[in-house]
Amino acid sequence: MTGGLRSWLTPSGPTDPTPLDPPERRLLKAELWLVFGITLGLSGVRSALSLVQSALRGPLDKQQVALNAPAAVNPYIDLGLQLSYVVQLVGWGALGGYLLVRAGLRLRDIGLDRDQPGWDALKAVGLAALIGIPGLGLYLVARAAGLNLTVQPSTLTDTWWRLPVLILSAAGNAWAEEVLLTGYLLTRLRQLGWSPNRSVAVSALVRGAYHLYQGVGGGVGNLVMGAVFGRVWQRTGRLWALVGAHTLLDVVAFVGYALLAGHLSWLP
Secondary structure, three states: OOHHHHHHHOOOOOOOOOOOOHHHHHHHHHHHHHHHHOOHHHHHHHHHHHHHHHHHHOOHHHOEEEOOOOOOOOHHHHHHHHHHHHHHHHHHHHHHHHHHHHOOOOHHHHOOOOOOHHHHHHHHHHHHHHHHHHHHHHHHHHHHOOOEOEEEOOOOOOOOOHHHHHHHHHHHHHHHHHHHHHHHHHHHHHHOOOOHHHHHHHHHHHHHHHOHHHEHHHHHHHHHHHHHHHHHHHHHOOHHHHHHHHHHHHHHHHHHHHHHEOOEOOOO
16 A cells, blocks of 8 residues: 555544543434434435335336435425425534534534635535546446446426526535534544544445435445545545535536436436
């Protein structure tokens, strides 16, 4: 292993926080169970069960799953429901940030500040390319091997609000996942004395489980994404870059599919 790679795999930043007394540790563990029991952790359990249900139905590659699907026949009720999902995602991420602030931290401590907008944007583009291109290849391989459902990023009807809602959905997903699974979870696990590698592994596993409804490829791809994003955050401390990269990935997938489906033969 080269020195540069070894340096990258070794996280920087604080790894030995002030030890918590037993009551504080118990409260912090309870907080983690509560937060993830009502957000991404519970969604991960449902996602895993969804994958089992799909497997029992038949070959995964013969089935489809829509990431953004109509929730009502009436377009304005559908719009309201779609926006409510976005608000829920924003609330999930805000909950993680709020709890850290209540504990005496600042949002800038997890990389949510406006000090480096240019660098954050450049890192976001680079990370999106690093994750997006291999991720698409993994999806195609997993689907060809019968290990993944056919993913339809959007089946929303062609209304005036479709594209704005897809962009908001992308941003909401990115905000919720990166704040909770990266900034919040890794900070809390560090406070509990967990090693950086163990913390990233847990964060990546939760992220992978959250996407298992797509199939094995979706789960593995997001697990790898979680490991990369977690280590990048441990090395740089810049959460906005991760939120930006995740948003770009989802915008390209959601909006690109909505505009190109039916025009490219290889799109389902």
